[in-house]
Amino acid sequence: xxxxxxxxxxxxxxxxxxxxxxxxxxxxxxxxxxxxxxxxxxxxxxxxxxxxxxxxxxxxxxxxxxxxxxxxxxxxxxxxxxxxxxxxxxxxxxxxxxxxxxxxxxxxxxxxxxxxxxxxxxxxxxxxxxxxxxxxxxxxxxxxxxxxxxxxxxxxxxxxxxxxxxxxxxxxxxxxxxxxxxxxxxxxxxxxxxxxxxxxxxxxxxxxxxxxxxxxxxxxxxxxxxxxxxxxxxxxxxxxxxxxxxxxxxxxxxxxxxxxxxxxxxxxxxxxxxxxxxxxxxxxxxxxxxxxxxxxxxxxxxxxxxxxxxxxxxxxxxxxxxxxxxxxxxxxxxxxxxxxxxxxxxxxxxxxxxxxxxxxxxxx
Ligand SMILES: Nc1nc2c(ncn2[C@@H]2O[C@H](COP(=O)(O)OP(=O)(O)OP(=O)(O)O)[C@@H](O)[C@H]2O)c(=O)[nH]1
Ligand SMILES: [Mg+2]
Ligand SMILES: [Zn+2]
Numbered sequence: 001x002x003x004x005x006x007x008x009x010x011x012x013x014x015x016x017x018x019x020x021x022x023x024x025x026x027x028x029x030x031x032x033x034x035x036x037x038x039x040x041x042x043x044x045x046x047x048x049x050x051x052x053x054x055x056x057x058x059x060x061x062x063x064x065x066x067x068x069x070x071x072x073x074x075x076x077x078x079x080x081x082x083x084x085x086x087x088x089x090x091x092x093x094x095x096x097x098x099x100x101x102x103x104x105x106x107x108x109x110x111x112x113x114x115x116x117x118x119x120x121x122x123x124x125x126x127x128x129x130x131x132x133x134x135x136x137x138x139x140x141x142x143x144x145x146x147x148x149x150x151x152x153x154x155x156x157x158x159x160x161x162x163x164x165x166x167x168x169x170x171x172x173x174x175x176x177x178x179x180x181x182x183x184x185x186x187x188x189x190x191x192x193x194x195x196x197x198x199x200x201x202x203x204x205x206x207x208x209x210x211x212x213x214x215x216x217x218x219x220x221x222x223x224x225x226x227x228x229x230x231x232x233x234x235x236x237x238x239x240x241x242x243x244x245x246x247x248x249x250x251x252x253x254x255x256x257x258x259x260x261x262x263x264x265x266x267x268x269x270x271x272x273x274x275x276x277x278x279x280x281x282x283x284x285x286x287x288x289x290x291x292x293x294x295x296x297x298x299x300x301x302x303x304x305x306x307x308x309x310x311x312x313x314x315x316x317x318x319x320x321x322x323x324x325x326x327x328x329x330x331x332x333x334x335x336x337x338x339x340x341x342x343x344x345x346x347x348x349x350x351x352x353x354x355x356x357x358x359x360x361x362x363x364x
Contacts, residue, residue: 014215036055052087084237095125105245109178123163179243261295267284270283277299278296
């Protein structure tokens with residue numbers, strides 16, 4: 001009898017050395033979910049398995065509901081933290097109050113979300129705690145930053161149906177991410193009424209979250225319709241909140257993660273090849289955009305980290321040159337003014353016979 005091909009499924013949760021895998025096709029007894037062992041790293045590339053990964057399974061023990069992950073399918077995208085593979089939309093959740101909305105922290109979450117190359121949606125939670133004018137102000141501000149924003153309240157139910165419709169219209173995995181205590185699990189409970197995820201009140205003077213959710217887990221937004229050939233339901237990932245997402249390590253790559261800046265740079269190029277867009281001469285972006293200062297803050301942090309990396313002997317990120325204690329962009333060669341010394345050399349080259357200017361022949 002030919003060996004059965006490995007079964008395929010999706011990792012929906014990770015727990016210690018195990019992962020829960022939802023099978024594409026149910027097993028003999030209708031079993032859809034298996035608890036599987038996994039090696040810490042898989043395959044030639046030594047990749048770590050993430051929630052959202054598509055995997056091949058072997059050694060299945062149907063009565064015990066157990067199996068082993070033996071292969072990892074190529075990923076279409078990856079959100080680095082919280083680690084979720086094959087995301088098709090990142091939903092950054094920020095609360096309008098309790099905890100108060102921190103614009104810099106929001107920019108960090110948005111920039112991390114941008115690294116996936118997938119659409120990013122901003123959700124403003126706890127809209128019941130602030131005045132409608134403040135909600136509208138933030139929605140407008142986010143639109144100016146280049147993001148679709150939806151305000152919601154799980155307390156009043158406002159905006160939940162609209163958000164469910166937006167998410168249900170998408171395919172694949174939508175990840176909810178954001179600081180602890182903003183109401184990600186509460187929102188999932190509201191979107192999927194059968195879920196009973198643990199939520200906990202914020203605490204302390206700053207009304208911080210209490211890191212209630214400890215693991216990333218995927219949930220279907222709508223229950224899969226019976227029968228084959230139906231479109232798979234959108235999956236939502238609940239993730240543990242954290243307060244300080246890392247920015248990407250390359251200072252030269254940061255501008256591309258700010259849609260508002262991207263828009264300005266698409267309209268006109270800067271004079272400098274690696275312009276910092278911080279009031280540098282010939283900068284096409286200017287300084288009259290809302291996130292100018294926030295971008296500068298992020299940039300200086302990434303530059304400082306890149307400088308440290310260089311100090312440790314790693315290659316410098318981007319084409320920046322150290323001048324005293326600050327980093328300067330290199331001039332775009334097409335726009336670079338010829339130095340006086342170089343002009344004199346060029347003039348001399350035109351006048352003198354070619355042989356005089358070529359380097360001495362090592363053989364001669
Ligand atoms: N007033 C109000 N409170 C809310 C709303 N949504 C959530 N909360 C409260 O906010 C607190 C934190 O909610 P959680 O859902 O646990 O927050 P979380 O983002 O999942 O937090 P972590 O799991 O720690 O990342 C709970 O006390 C919720 O009841 C809302 O729309 N309005
Ligand atoms: Mg939670
Ligand atoms: Zn610029």
